[in-house]
Amino acid sequence: MERGSNFPNAANAASTMATATATTPTSTTTTATAAVPPKRKTTMELVQQRFKSDEEVQLIFEAYQIIGQEHVEGLLTLVSSSKGGTYALVSFTLLRTPLTVSNDLKINKVFPINKSFQLTKDAKSSITQQQFDLSTDDERPIKYYYHPIKTDMESVDYEEFVAHIYSCKKSMSSAETHEEKVLNFRWLDDYREIGEVKQELKKRESQYIVYRDITIYCATWNVNNRPCWENTSSLQPWLARGENAPHIYAIGLQEFETITKIMMLNSNQLQMYTSQWIRKMMENLHTENGIEYEELMSVRLSGIILAIIVRKQLRPHILRCCIHKVPRGFLNAVGNKGGVGVSLQLNEANLCFINSHLPAHMENITARNEDYGIIENDMRFEEEGRPFRTISDHDHIFWLGDLNYRIQEPPGYQRPGPMSDASTFEQLLQYDQLRNEMRHDRCFRGYMEGDIKFAPTYKYDVDTDTYDTSEKQRAPAYCDRVLWKGKRIEQLDYNSVMEIRQSDHKPVYAIFQVQIKTRDEAKYKRVQEEVLKAVDKRENDNQPQILASKTVIDFGLVRFNEHSTRDFNVYNNCSQQVDFKFKVKDAPINDICEKWLRVDPCSDSLMIDSERSIQLRMLVDPNSITGLLRKMCTTRGKCDFDILILHVESGRDIFITVTGEYQPCCFGLSMETMCRTNRPICEYRQEEIKELMNDVSPEYRVTMPREFFLLIDYLHKQGDRLRGIFQSYDRRKALSAKFNDVRDWLDTWSEAEFPGTPETAAEALLLLLDLPDQALLEPFVKDLLISKSKSEAMELIALLSPPKRNVFMHLCMFLREGIERHDYELSNVASIFGRILLRSSEYAMTIDYANRCSEFMRRFIYIETSDAIVGGNGHGGATGPSLQT
Incomplete structure (x- = not known):
């Protein structure tokens, strides 16, 4: 039996047994028993099971809908009622293919074939030739599409489908011309999308x-x-x-x-x-x-x-x-x-x-x-x-x-x-x-x-x-x-x-x-109460369901580069096996959760009366901090870390809210934001940092972030210990737990001795420059990449915000000094810092991007004796802002 464990009702069906009897002149009768699988029902038979005995399925037609970016497969079924003497199109969504039981069909729309019914095809459609609209009862048309090639589901082709529909509509129109004939569509009330409150209320609009x-x-x-x-x-x-x-x-x-x-x-x-x-x-x-x-x-x-x-x-x-x-x-x-x-x-x-x-x-x-x-x-x-x-x-x-x-x-x-x-x-x-x-x-x-x-x-x-x-x-x-x-x-x-x-x-x-x-609010309230009762009863009776021990998962205070875990349980308390999975979200996430979150397991099956523990792991690291800060800035009111969609197969989705508060950290913040602070970052709450990040005023408390200055100042004092510290850089590399000491030193503006090594200070400096949502030299990255000389580039750098301009100039002076002392190699430094300061997803794939970034940095960190960055005219008459901050 196909997928018998997934369908207990089918599994409990009585299997037929065949008895074979063989007779020979010298033997007694021998009885052999063998299991014979039940005959699989046809698509027509499965669809017919969804209707009453006095309602007959005339034909089925394969049609799908496009909802968002998803193709939702379905069937349109033409059904007649001997009691009502009328016809209707019933639209089903296919929960599984191939169909094995009638519960794999979910009703999502009902179209009475009455006087207002319309089937129209837009021959001028730029989307597809296989598109048509269905509408009835003054409602907006709903778009459907059909496949040019039929499958094996016993469905008719489009021309036959249309011919049958209009034959039914013609007979209905003829019936309406006789005053004694009253068309009865009340039999459709049981099929009008009772599983969806909003749509059911829409169907009953005439009552309120x-x-x-x-x-x-x-x-x-x-x-x-x-x-x-x-x-x-x-x-x-x-x-x-x-x-x-x-x-x-x-x-x-x-x-x-x-x-x-x-x-x-x-x-x-x-x-x-x-x-x-x-x-x-x-x-x-x-x-x-x-x-x-x-x-x-x-x-x-x-x-x-x-x-x-x-x-x-x-x-x-x-x-x-x-x-x-x-x-x-x-x-x-x-x-x-x-x-x-x-x-x-x-x-x-x-x-x-x-x-x-x-x-x-x-x-x-x-x-x-x-x-x-x-x-x-x-x-x-x-x-x-x-x-x-x-x-x-x-x-x-x-x-x-x-x-x-x-x-x-x-x-x-x-x-x-x-x-x-x-x-x-x-x-x-x-x-x-x-x-x-x-x-x-x-x-x-x-x-x-x-x-x-x-x-x-x-x-x-x-x-x-x-x-x-x-x-x-x-x-x-x-x-x-x-x-x-x-x-x-x-x-x-x-x-x-x-x-x-x-x-x-x-x-x-x-x-x-x-x-x-x-x-009419009074009438609406009465209809709404009726609908809610009917919806609850139908969904509780027919849908697989699970219970979650928590729907709000609170991580409390979350800090940069610190792991946190939380658990919750899901229970199957219905009478059949339930399959569940966390649903993949649309762009820009394209995953079941945000980058700073991990879910284990992502999917599973629950047998009857069983439970499963789900673990959520939180880590705000260099690969996810930018996205989290962007989400904080663009979310009105409180910003939750994520909302997970726990999808129950053929059942109702459960929404799991992942919440908490992010403890602000200097990593990921823009230079402008850090220059607006008047106390250490660790003393700010999430909402306070959000306000500073969204502040677009040109006023700053300092000319350069203290965190940047602290790192540069420490590195500047290390002398020969700087040899080879800028050899390579990979933001995807996991940070060690010891890095958090450097984080806290920066976030507290500590006067204590630096808690790390020159290597960790260099790593922190690179992250401080690389993690903000916008590259340091934006919005002029494109123009700087094609600039031909330092003087031309300096004209653009002069237009940067004071924090960005000061950081860039101070950084160049620091790097130039180290190169002149032979602490690190020019080509490595130019390559690493060029790609960070001129970071651009748009141009990163171009052939000469890396060379352009490196060449740009060379102009500022390796200058001939006759040239100068600080003040006045340099080589070729270039002028620029002073390095003094």
Whole structure:
């Protein structure tokens, strides 16, 4: 029996026995007994076991999903119910392959084949031809993929799968046309991902979700580089239309200043310009009594601004606000064209607002389409700890801006006369590039636009209502637009504002009434309680599980280069054997734990009623200190050492938090951080050092780290004992326990005699320079590697922070003195220190990297008599900062 020990239920099945009887004229009957393995069930039979007797599996289709970077294999099964008279697609995840028991199938999604069911295939997909989407009941589509070659799992191919699905949908649609026929999908309630609380609650949204009406006001204006203080007239004709005050404003500007001037202004000046425009907006909003507004969020990209302004009483209901920018235009980097976006969650609905400025000129249709596509693809709203959201991941999307699509007049076309009636506008719109491109699915696929009953908004003579009378006499065009995408959106108004004349564009606004998905808290609490009870029961009944004696492992105070161990036990208290392993994490870790931690064992099997001890070993050493300090700096709040994921095969993961406090040490800290200390490192706590590491101010308490000076001073006094101390260096080599005496001597600023030898002092010096996250000569390593002379290099070194510059110069003076005394060999020193000071993972693999590092150091530690590092002009007229600190 295959893997019988892993499946006790299968192992306990009664085996069949065969009795063979042989008869001869002279013998009695002889009975022989032999074990015959049970017949292995087919995939279809195993899948059928997951359903009730009145539910029949019609077909199975192999399909997988891509979750993160992982391919999750699965099956889509078409199932019918004789009791309900309906069909559904049930998506299974394969916990093991090949299938041996039905418990190897985990339900993760159910799609009723009802009126709203859709199966779509994107033939233009750049990912794979074998991609399709499934959706139903107003939910977002879910992507699936199928293998071009079938396996032996009795599944149908894609064409047969699609044919069966649409045959079922057609029969369902026919049934719905008969009023007496009520389609019953209640039989699916038992399969709607009850193992996942969040997904189950999603399935039962109809029991606690209501829809609330809000008004959204979208406004766009290309201001033609006119500062707001030049615009003394009111903006209320643009921003205060409609009978009622809106709940949310999305206001977009383009060309709020010339790109040349923007590049000349500093960030404070640009912020001032932006703030003045937003203040101008705030002063001209709807003035309905008792309603106050506040700026929620704004985002600027060169001359493009998007401001989101909301009612103050609405602000507590808005979550997950984030922005993104996609620069286009000159070299695709300056951002004189492109798009900015704001994403937010209001109650249970996700809203997205985009303001874009696309390429100009009549002939640039393709460029406009391409920029739209790039903005659509690259606009990603990211939050810490959450997967990023794309534009299409929102329920309600509003895209506004100067889209720059023109009126493509055919040859011989006679422009209409005065533009004052709807028939004239409709005549022009026949040749509108945007509508034509949307009609052919070349841009803004799925977006809608309201009826345009206003005159083209471009190009006017400034301060007039007259179209372009310049030599170019540009054709009037509807450059400024507001589009939307999503359900439950009704446009109430869409118009331009003729009486605002400060630009060659007319402002445009659109008012929408949007039904926002909102949670009824009382109903939600009741449904949540029901779901939690059902989930607990199902998971406890069906899932393998183990217990951990501890889920928080506290290492207490952890010190550099000191081993610590902690143990905890795991128990199997369920009725079957359980396999467990610690799960490998995604990049940048790509292992089950951080570098400073080791787990033993990483995986094992637990028999029924057995237990196993897990040992965790902690060692913060030269190979891991950089990563630990980086994690401390980038983690908000308390920084745990790690969170291990103890994965139970076919069961629930257990999260093991590894915590404690790191005792700061000089090794791994930057020169700047050490120069900010006012007492020995050993007297600092983890949080205090974190604050100093994140401090970016240019103020320092000393000009050079005391720890560096103590080592240099000791080595300088050793005379002949320095012979040969810089022969080699390998940071991967384990440090001895005696090294900790040197650590403590440095971390306490001890006045006692140095506790080690010149060799250990040299090792400590190299580690002090090598372990910080950034090389000593960053951010100029790249430029220094290609520098041609010492004078050229000195110009860059002069730009380093004072601590880095002083350490470098003092080190060079120390090394030069030792080389002149023949204490150590020039080539060794140049090679070792060059690779450390110019440390670069980017360039380390280049052929001449080592030679460039060595050559750089030679310029500073071996100088001809006619040259000088200290002061004034040296050989070739080079100048540099003094070595005095």
